[in-house]
Amino acid sequence: MARTPQTRxxxxxxxxxxxxxxxxxxxxxxxxxxxxxxxxxxMLLIRRFEEKxxxxxxxxxxxxxxxxxxxxxxxxxxxxxxxSSNDKVITSYRDHGHMLACxxxxxxxxxxxxxxxxxxSRGKGGSMHMFSRQKNFYGGHGIVGAQVPLGTGLAFAEKxxxxxxxxxxxFGDGSANQGQVYEAFNMxxxxxxxxxxxxxxxxxxxxxxxxxSSAQPELAKRGESFGIPGVQVDGMDVLAVKAAxxxxxxxxxxxxxxxxxxMKTYRYxxxxxxxxxxxxxxxxxxKMRAERDPIERVRLNLLDKLGATEDELKAIDxxxxxxxxxxAEFAQNSxxxxxxxxxxxxxxxx
Amino acid sequence: MxxxxxxxxxxxxxxxxxxxxxxxxxxDQVGPGDVLCEIETDKATMExxxxxxxxxxxxxxxxxxxxxxxxxxxAVLLEDxxxxxxxxxxxxxxxxxxxxxxxxxxxxxxxxxxxxxxKPQARAAEAANDDDEDDGDDEPDLPKGAETANMTLRxxxxxxxxxxMEREEMVFLMGEEVAEYQGAYKVSQGxxxxxxxxxxxxxxxxxxxxxxxxxxxxxxxxxxxxxxMTFNFAMQAxxxxxxxxxxxxxxxxxxxxxxxxxxxxxGAASRVGAQHSQDYAAWYASVPxxxxxxxxxAMSAKALLKAAIRDPNPVIFLENEVLYGRTWDVATDPxxxxxxxxxxxxxxxxxxxxxxxxxxxxKALEAADKLAEEGIEAEVIDLxxxxxxxxATVVKSVRKTNRCVTVEEAWPxxxxxxxxxxxxxxxxxxxxxxxxxxxxxxxxPMPYAANLEKLALPQSDHIVAAAKAVCYSE
Numbered sequence: 001m002a003r004t005p006q007t008r009x010x011x012x013x014x015x016x017x018x019x020x021x022x023x024x025x026x027x028x029x030x031x032x033x034x035x036x037x038x039x040x041x042x043m044l045l046i047r048r049f050e051e052k053x054x055x056x057x058x059x060x061x062x063x064x065x066x067x068x069x070x071x072x073x074x075x076x077x078x079x080x081x082x083x084s085s086n087d088k089v090i091t092s093y094r095d096h097g098h099m100l101a102c103x104x105x106x107x108x109x110x111x112x113x114x115x116x117x118x119x120x121s122r123g124k125g126g127s128m129h130m131f132s133r134q135k136n137f138y139g140g141h142g143i144v145g146a147q148v149p150l151g152t153g154l155a156f157a158e159k160x161x162x163x164x165x166x167x168x169x170x171f172g173d174g175s176a177n178q179g180q181v182y183e184a185f186n187m188x189x190x191x192x193x194x195x196x197x198x199x200x201x202x203x204x205x206x207x208x209x210x211x212x213s214s215a216q217p218e219l220a221k222r223g224e225s226f227g228i229p230g231v232q233v234d235g236m237d238v239l240a241v242k243a244a245x246x247x248x249x250x251x252x253x254x255x256x257x258x259x260x261x262x263m264k265t266y267r268y269x270x271x272x273x274x275x276x277x278x279x280x281x282x283x284x285x286x287k288m289r290a291e292r293d294p295i296e297r298v299r300l301n302l303l304d305k306l307g308a309t310e311d312e313l314k315a316i317d318x319x320x321x322x323x324x325x326x327x328a329e330f331a332q333n334s335x336x337x338x339x340x341x342x343x344x345x346x347x348x349x350x
Numbered sequence: 351m352x353x354x355x356x357x358x359x360x361x362x363x364x365x366x367x368x369x370x371x372x373x374x375x376x377x378d379q380v381g382p383g384d385v386l387c388e389i390e391t392d393k394a395t396m397e398x399x400x401x402x403x404x405x406x407x408x409x410x411x412x413x414x415x416x417x418x419x420x421x422x423x424x425a426v427l428l429e430d431x432x433x434x435x436x437x438x439x440x441x442x443x444x445x446x447x448x449x450x451x452x453x454x455x456x457x458x459x460x461x462x463x464x465x466x467x468x469k470p471q472a473r474a475a476e477a478a479n480d481d482d483e484d485d486g487d488d489e490p491d492l493p494k495g496a497e498t499a500n501m502t503l504r505x506x507x508x509x510x511x512x513x514x515m516e517r518e519e520m521v522f523l524m525g526e527e528v529a530e531y532q533g534a535y536k537v538s539q540g541x542x543x544x545x546x547x548x549x550x551x552x553x554x555x556x557x558x559x560x561x562x563x564x565x566x567x568x569x570x571x572x573x574x575x576x577x578x579m580t581f582n583f584a585m586q587a588x589x590x591x592x593x594x595x596x597x598x599x600x601x602x603x604x605x606x607x608x609x610x611x612x613x614x615x616x617g618a619a620s621r622v623g624a625q626h627s628q629d630y631a632a633w634y635a636s637v638p639x640x641x642x643x644x645x646x647x648a649m650s651a652k653a654l655l656k657a658a659i660r661d662p663n664p665v666i667f668l669e670n671e672v673l674y675g676r677t678w679d680v681a682t683d684p685x686x687x688x689x690x691x692x693x694x695x696x697x698x699x700x701x702x703x704x705x706x707x708x709x710x711x712x713k714a715l716e717a718a719d720k721l722a723e724e725g726i727e728a729e730v731i732d733l734x735x736x737x738x739x740x741x742a743t744v745v746k747s748v749r750k751t752n753r754c755v756t757v758e759e760a761w762p763x764x765x766x767x768x769x770x771x772x773x774x775x776x777x778x779x780x781x782x783x784x785x786x787x788x789x790x791x792x793x794x795p796m797p798y799a800a801n802l803e804k805l806a807l808p809q810s811d812h813i814v815a816a817a818k819a820v821c822y823s824e
Binding site: 047048051052054055057058059060070088090119120121122123124125126129130131132133138139140141142143146148149150151152153154155156157158160161167179180182183184186187190268270273274275276277278289344345346347348350 | 356357358359360361382383393394395396398399401420421522548553554556558559560561562563564565566567568569570571572589590593594598599600601602603604605606607638639641657660661662663690
């Protein structure tokens with residue numbers, strides 16, 4: 001057998017050296033100041049963007065459903081830092097952070113949230129349905145779990161074309177109980193498709209905790225019967241995420257087939273804007289924010305260990321704030337789509 | 351400038367709420383994410399977080415205040431370097447950016463008839479155009495002298511796939527038993543040998559999964575042909591077909607095309623019972639973003655499958671198992687295709703129009719023979735596609751015959767016949783000499799017993815009876 005699939009648990013990066021496979025070196029969790037400043041900037045942009053989106057939702061400027069990513073920023077920022085620009089990305093409806101991390105413009109994302117012509121889907125998709133082929137971001141999908149076979153299909157296409165690009169399918173602990181996820185796992189493993197499954201385990205599928213919904217709550221093990229190796233990662237630590245992603249990328253790109261990364265993360269806000277979050281205590285949320293916040297962690301690391309100054313960080317804060325303010329401005333001033341848009345983009349002219 | 355903090359809406363329908371509890375007091379320093387207060391509605395309690403940093407300059411409402419309107423200022427935040435003097439003369443009441451007047455509101459959504467103004471116009475224009483042009487629906491499909499070969503429907507479909515796979519490297523076939531087994535109904539016979547396992551791919555029995563992988567591959571630049579062993583099994587996959595394949599182009603503002611063909615046998619076979627005998631034409635025909643083809647003869651089936659594979663949109667291609675073994679003359683030219691969405695008058699007549707798709711066309715032709723013996727000349731239209739539905743060809747025929755019978759194996763309710771009769775009423779009401787009659791499958795799950803199954807399916811005698819009824823010739 002070429003490989004022995006194993007599910008490993010890595011609760012904290014410091015313990016990673018104790019993993020059972022001896023072949024790969026323990027992941028590096030150090031980063032240069034410049035590298036970490038960039039990760040800090042990207043996470044902060046998502047945080048501030050989402051806070052602004054929440055505020056605009058409250059003001060009635062954003063309609064429908066709006067699922068904020070606040071608290072989970074380290075996951076997408078850490079993973080994306082390990083990818084190449086040709087790699088394909090797909091996720092669920094909690095997608096604003098992924099789009100920003102893929103390099104999509106804040107203006108276009110925010111204007112889609114407000115349903116305006118300047119949005120990425122010209123106002124026809126909304127919060128849950130945005131795409132950018134140019135940035136290899138394939139959505140933004142509103143049906144829980146549907147993005148997993150789709151992302152597997154993107155990987156299929158890359159392998160078929162003989163490219164060395166891979167696909168990353170992000171999904172949550174809720175999706176992890178959908179049948180089609182396992183149908184996709186089976187074929188991805190069978191055909192050795194270049195796909196990384198990133199399970200963003202924020203511990204609640206809407207209001208149902210993993211403990212109350214999952215017979216096997218260690219989601220990294222969900223690929224075991226297909227021979228898909230899985231690793232559990234501290235998803236509140238951007239460097240641990242990046243290190244795990246580096247390993248997964250190397251594994252998947254070498255043609256060995258899919259891999260699962262279970263990110264233990266947490267969303268501070270409700271499932272959507274209209275979620276009163278009665279299913280968990282305030283103490284739980286506050287403790288997580290106080291002790292595990294991914295952005296604060298990096299901030300302290302930068303200040304205490306890497307010699308960054310408050311002024312340097314303030315400059316980033318200011319920069320990010322300006323981007324978000326501009327996006328909010330743009331999203332409110334962009335016109336609604338022309339009425340003729342109602343009847344366009346249904347079919348491509350053959 | 352002090353910044354007003356506004357009462358947020360917890361949902362699109364919320365208008366006011368109660369300010370349950372302040373978590374901050376005047377003079378507190380706050381930053382983004384800090385909880386300012388709790389608000390309540392009849393449905394929920396939520397925390398309001400700060401978005402900007404600053405010092406709380408003023409709390410406008412006391413704890414417990416009820417009926418606080420959405421977007422009303424509830425507090426004022428002082429920015430860095432400001433103190434309470436900044437509040438003098440500051441009118442928080444008008445400080446908040448109100449939602450723009452033209453922003454979509456719940457009221458707009460409640461009255462959809464206001465919005466799609468363009469649609470009826472577009473449809474009227476389309477119908478008008480169709481009236482003016484002679485669309486050649488009764489011209490021969492093949493140019494004079496074109497070479498043909500006699501072959502089964504199954505071989506014609508195989509040749510269509512084979513030719514398109516030769517033409518375009520990105521085309522591949524996946525499905526259950528399509529490769530080594532040579533196709534559950536032998537439609538893909540020989541393709542594995544010709545194209546190899548990279549392009550002719552056996553899948554596990556996992557419709558939802560491989561339909562999704564197919565759609566993802568299409569998003570990723572390939573042109574998949576996904577075979578369902580029968581469309582009955584595609585119900586497992588219908589979410590991916592409709593929510594992912596059909597809708598994504600629209601939801602992406604035109605970025606995400608999905609060039610994919612879902613094909614396989616549809617409708618009743620013979621004695622396979624209710625779960626394997628359903629006709630899904632009307633289901634898929636109701637979905638914008640799909641094209642749906644349901645051919646009858648091998649010549650049009652080959653030409654339309656080739657058109658479907660070349661089409662940049664998701665296409666549902668509904669075959670019929672009973673017809674797989676029948677033979678027709680089929681064009682051999684690999685460049686010959688037919689347009690999707692065009693019906694064909696396959697038998698001319700002046701007294702009554704019989705219109706159907708797939709195997710129902712065979713029944714209609716049989717009925718036309720019987721009617722001819724009684725002196726009634728029936729015109730038979732093969733729809734070929736059910737989306738787009740070629741209303742123009744049907745209406746043109748009905749304006750000539752003034753009578754119409756629709757034929758389909760599917761259930762009657764919300765069927766293609768129901769749709770056709772509605773459109774005929776809309777566009778040819780004044781030409782009708784009798785109400786349109788629908789001949790369809792009986793409104794029951796398909797029975798197994800041979801006699802009951804025959805009773806459940808439309809037979810040519812039912813069509814004859816319906817035709818005579820609309821001709822008032824009984």
